[in-house]
Amino acid sequence: MPDEEENEPTFFVDAMLGNIANKLRLMGYDSRYLADIEDDELITLAKIDNRIIISRDKDLIRKALKYDIKSIFIKNKEEIEQFREIINKSNLKIIKIDxxxxxxxxxxxxxxLINKKNIQKKIPDRVLDFNDKFWQCKNCDQIFWEGTHIKNLQKFVGQLNER
Ligand SMILES: [Zn+2]
Known part of the structure; x- marks a missing residue:
């Protein structure tokens, strides 16, 4: 629902935390991530879009605070704990893969969501046989389905919700 999404926080994830960006995106949160970016540029871009910076870099967090940008310093090394920090500090309400x-x-x-019939030539037969729902990125045309990757992520999300 568009209204719901408009009130959700958006993020700028620091280069070292690509795995977090990836998961946040699959959970539906608008998360910008650039593997190669200077701190100053990241801060400028986050400020323009009003994004929360997620980083393990103390210097970057310090700079962000100076510019009055909301940011989350990731202390923990464990991914599940890293996510708990993000969820608590940015008050994320929807923790699921949909x-x-x-x-x-x-x-x-x-x-x-795209019709399976339209992508038959682009996807291996085995995948077509075992999956019913397929999605396509509106920008890069990449096709997704609920494969093992998503199933593992569901498990991760399940653990996050066990609180
Ligand atoms: Zn894409």
């Missing part, structure tokens, strides 16, 4: 909400893990764009 194809309709998920953003493209590659480029952060929204995805759309």
């Amino acid at each position: 194809g309709h909400r998920a953003r493209c893990p590659k480029c952060n764009s929204k995805t759309k």
